[in-house]
Amino acid sequence: MTPQELDLLQGTLNVLVLRALSWHPMHGYAVARFIREGSGERFRILDGALYTALHRMEELGWVESSWGRSDKGKRAKFYVITTAGRRALKSETTSWLEYVLAVTGVMQAQPGRA
């Protein structure tokens, strides 16, 4: 475990997972690794939470699952992003960027003249 693990802000897990899946279908472990590596080993989510997110998004219709074979030949459940999922990714990404800009703006702002 790396010393500094950033706590994932609530709600951002969904967008990360969708982003992962937007590249190509992955099974659960592959998504976990994508997020871990993409965040420079800074994000280590509880894998349990990941699966919960995946199942919830399946309920919402943002992802679909099917069984297939992993690169090692083992049977694995693959998740595929759907059209609705892509739309959700797009809107969540936009929101996230706006959020980041807003926070950055405040962080860089200087006190106004009183």
Place this chain on the structure above:
Amino acid sequence: MSFLHRIQRRLRALFFKADLDREMDEEMRLHLALESEDLVRCGVNAADAVRQARVKFGGIEQQKDEARDSRGITVIENAIQDLRFAARALSQSLGFTITAVLTLALGIGLSTAVFTVADALLIRRLPVRDQDRIVVLTGEFHGRSDWGLGLNDAREFARETHSLDQVAFVSYYNTLDKPIRERDRVFRLRESLVSGDLFDVLGAHPALGRALRPADDVIGAEHVVVLSYLAWRRSYGLRNDILGQQFRTYDDGMTFTIVGVMPQGFDYPRGTDFWAPGVASTAKGNPVYNALHVVGRLKHDATTGQARDDITAFFSRPEAPAWQHNLHGVVQTLPQLVVGDTKPALLIFAAAAGLLLLITCINVANLLLVRGLARAREMAVRSSLGGSRGRIVAQLLTESALLATVGGAMGVGVAALAVRMFVAFAPPGVPRLDEIHLNATALSGAVAITAFALLVFALAPAVTTSRIELQDVLRSDTRLSASPRSRFVSEALVVAQVALALLVLSSAGLIARSLLKLERANLSFESSHLLIGELSLRFDSLESKSSPVAMLDRLLPRLQAVPGVQTVSPVVAVPFSGSHGWDGSPSVEGQSSAEIASNPVLNMEVVAPAYFATFGIPIVRGRAFTDADRQGTPGVVVLSQSAARHYWPHDDAIGKRVLMGAKAEDSLTVVGVVPDTRYRDLRDARPSIYFPLRQSFFPTPMTLAIRTAGPPADIVASIRRVMNETEPDVTLISAAPFDSFLAGPLAQPRLNALLLGIFAGAAVALAAIGLFGVVATMVRQRTREFGIRMALGADSREVRRLVMTRGLTIAAPGIALGLLGAVLVNHLLTALLYEVSPTDGFTLATVSGLLLLIALVASLIPAQSSTRIDPTEALRTE
């Protein structure tokens, strides 16, 4: 995701649960395997890798649960699980389950059955249009509210009224039984003379053929009638070719053609067999279509009050005859009229059914409470294992719901059985038995009420038991013997049950006593060995032979000569005929019009001299009639005691004169005084006036009373033979012993007593069960204490006394409360009671004693078992 898709997923989750779980397992395993592989590649050793992978994952089981939750069918799954668990739990405590289910079945079944019966018998829904706007107008005078108008007056009222849209007439006095003789078959049909537009006004449609029309109601129209369903079934065997059939009434020779049949349940006026148009159907010159009740439909914006004012004003108009001025208008809507005098009974039965339901719910609630306490440990453990309080409550409620369902299902069976038994054993004289079927509305009502009440009552124990703290329970020294509060609740519930049972029992007792008094009512005449026969003269005998009086003059001596006959006399009507008797209100010379208005309405009898001997009526003063009282001799009458007392409170009535008309020359001399009898009305002895047959200017009565030496039924054949031989134009339409007529007025009281008796029995049984349960529980919970007592030297009798005292301590306040309730509430029964006060001391004392006895027995059984407690065993139990 589309809706369909979502449903598909849910269904899959529901039914292929095992598959989904397996998939989930597989997914998790792969993840862990890959994770451990990576760790191994990073240098961690294999065993550690696996453990670390697990830790990283964070709670596999919880994850699985969450995943399952997200399947969206948790609620359904929980419910199914609750149901399975409930079924298992209930089957494991069979004693409780069977008691609860039987109690529910009994309560629901009986109350539904009685409600069904009351509904079918007492609420007669008529197949008419908009029945609440139909009103019947009559006049009220001297306690009777069935006075009507003559035809011309009625027509004038119809023209003048402002509150009624459509008006029709129904003849009240002429719902008479018409004899029909077809070859050898003699039967009777009850005729109602009505105006041709009655069915139109009522909006009633026939089941077969057509109804009467105004065109049928004119002189000279073809004589058509509409038959009732019951008559079609009873007298014509539901034959298909009924339309167009004809019958001829024996006494006036009119031939009627049946043009329609009314549907089942159309029963206005009550008991009608056929409706005939009043104007067209009366024999020429016979002013029989009178005493009309006005039946009308209220105008759109008119009220019943306006209709009442209308008719009252009409009665008081100057041109009206003097006696009409005394009438007050009475308006009843058709539903009110039809329910009529049975409304009090109906309400009482509904109340009794409700009480029974209440007692049932209390019983089961108590059972649930006790059971909840017994399962306290189980609940505590479940709660400590993570069961949320909501889930525990939900599970307990599911048990209650399951009980309610099973009990309700059995209740249907009980109700059906009870209804069938009622129909089989109903007292004679109860009408419309064929229309009693299990009422779906009543049943669903009872089940719904019970289920609702059950859930409400079950909620409290459920909440209580779920709140139990783990430490309290596991730290058990005693079995969690009911916290004093829940024991108090339990006992309070039983007190309530006992009180309610006493209430129902006291009502049943009062009604039973009432019935006994009615059955033993002093008729004031000898009713045994009395045969009542109805005669009918063939229509064309009036012209060929001499008058009916002469016919009777010939017939009576012949009948008297028949072996087995002691005396014979004509009477005006059969026993307990109510409105079919004759009434009059004679006055006395010198009375002011105010006094005349307050003269009682007397029952009028036209009798032969042998009448008083036939009925065994003693002559209190003066004499009976003799053969000397005939046409041409001074007019005489005999009065009954209360009539005599009214006219001459301080004088001897003998020798005084009464006036039957306005003219002084029409006065009649009183020659005898007799007691009031109950021949006309079982409940109240009627003041009467008697006229000698040979002097009477009234129509000749065609009913005979015959005193026999042996059983009345034995001589019927002989009488028929004599009549056939000597008077072939006279037919004996019916002959029955006097006692058989008692069934009529006694039918309703017998029914009331039967129904309330059943209720009372069930209520007492349930209360006894409740009391037994509470006392038995108490014994069980205090087993240890009793064991200690006995070990310390108390003998078993003391323990028994202790238990029984407890039982009585619960029962006594219940009885006291019940008595208080009875005193307060039983006056509602007054309408059904006969010469019994609602607070009759004897009845209340008897039922209290009975209930006390039952309480003693209910406490005795657990008390007995408590004496058999083995002290060493008791101390050992935990």
